Amino acid sequence: MRLSFVLPIVFxxxxxxxxGVYLYQIGPxxxxxxxxxxxxxxxxLPAFKLPPIVGRKDGLNTADLKGKxxxxxxxxxxxxxxxxxxxxLMLLAKEGFTLYGINYKDKPEDALEFLATLGDPFKRIGAxxxxxxAIEWGVYGYPESFIIDxxxxxxxxxxxPIMPRDLExxxxxxLEKFSK
Amino acid sequence: xxxxAILMVLLCAFTFVGPAIAVEPHEILxxxxxxxxxxxxxxxxxCLVCQNQSIDDSxxxxxxxxxLIVRERLTAGDSDDAVIQFxxxxxxxxxxxxxxxxxxxxxxxxGPAAFLLFGFGALIVAFRRRRAAQPFDTAPLTDDxxxxxxxxxxxxxxxxx
Numbered sequence: 001m002r003l004s005f006v007l008p009i010v011f012x013x014x015x016x017x018x019x020g021v022y023l024y025q026i027g028p029x030x031x032x033x034x035x036x037x038x039x040x041x042x043x044x045l046p047a048f049k050l051p052p053i054v055g056r057k058d059g060l061n062t063a064d065l066k067g068k069x070x071x072x073x074x075x076x077x078x079x080x081x082x083x084x085x086x087x088x089l090m091l092l093a094k095e096g097f098t099l100y101g102i103n104y105k106d107k108p109e110d111a112l113e114f115l116a117t118l119g120d121p122f123k124r125i126g127a128x129x130x131x132x133x134a135i136e137w138g139v140y141g142y143p144e145s146f147i148i149d150x151x152x153x154x155x156x157x158x159x160x161p162i163m164p165r166d167l168e169x170x171x172x173x174x175l176e177k178f179s180k
Numbered sequence: 181x182x183x184x185a186i187l188m189v190l191l192c193a194f195t196f197v198g199p200a201i202a203v204e205p206h207e208i209l210x211x212x213x214x215x216x217x218x219x220x221x222x223x224x225x226x227c228l229v230c231q232n233q234s235i236d237d238s239x240x241x242x243x244x245x246x247x248l249i250v251r252e253r254l255t256a257g258d259s260d261d262a263v264i265q266f267x268x269x270x271x272x273x274x275x276x277x278x279x280x281x282x283x284x285x286x287x288x289x290x291g292p293a294a295f296l297l298f299g300f301g302a303l304i305v306a307f308r309r310r311r312a313a314q315p316f317d318t319a320p321l322t323d324d325x326x327x328x329x330x331x332x333x334x335x336x337x338x339x340x341x
Contacts, residue, residue: 039272131245138270140228140242
């Protein structure tokens with residue numbers, strides 16, 4: 001067969017295959033292209049310093065996070081998916097994992113009520129009233145969770161609520177891995 | 181007729197009204213030069229919540245926070261590039277509405293031109309081949325056909341000469 005006949009067919013077949021692969025990746029159960037991969041993965045923890053929620057005594061800053069693998073969760077009482085994932089966070093805390101909270105643009109009384117009603121899985125919570133710390137962490141949707149290792153690096157970012165499946169498949173295994 | 185003309189003019193005037201600006205009055209800097217720079221920077225930064233609007237156009241809370249950060253950095257004396265870098269360091273290249281030209285995006289930027297060149301190349305090759313090939317690659321006329329053709333062209337059959 002002549003080359004000029006075969007070449008276009010091969011060319012278009014390979015293009016179609018390439019498009020097919022990408023389409024398959026975003027297909028049902030595939031990756032969500034709206035999720036933006038974090039550039040902070042494997043980087044040092046961002047510098048931030050947050051006061052406690054008014055009425056508490058903890059607060060959260062970069063130094064608090066060092067030395068232990070942990071999950072850092074950005075949440076707000078006004079965020080429905082945050083309520084959805086909360087039982088999962090409670091479970092992780094019960095299992096002995098360390099969790100820290102960044103309370104994003106919340107009214108203190110609302111945040112306190114949220115924790116009183118649904119439980120408090122966090123070792124420390126910082127109140128990010130202006131949303132500046134969230135920007136340091138590259139947060140753009142709520143909730144978001146970060147897994148950090150003991151050397152003080154961000155190792156994984158989860159965007160959106162941690163559903164039971166996420167908890168079993170990625171979050172808990174990663175926390176276990178970095179806790180070792 | 182005159183009222184119609186006026187109506188048309190008015191209609192045209194309203195069509196050219198730009199999109200509403202999301203920047204709120206209290207955000208605007210007193211220094212108009214800095215403010216102009218802030219507006220230009222805000223136009224190239226993507227709002228990550230809506231994803232297809234710049235932070236200059238978006239009303240989302242995060243877009244507002246980023247607009248304020250842009251203005252803060254400028255007031256603190258940062259260059260335009262430094263401000264943009266501040267944001268990309270936290271949100272990645274995706275925050276830029278126009279992807280940067282670097283090794284991971286060569287294919288993205290060069291792809292269309294490469295395809296065009298490839299197409300032209302293929303066209304030129306095809307034309308050359310066609311010209312080089314025998315113009316008429318058909319069987320020669322038989323003796324009988326030649327005789328009939330000669331009869332026709334000699335005009336004996338009563339056709340117009």
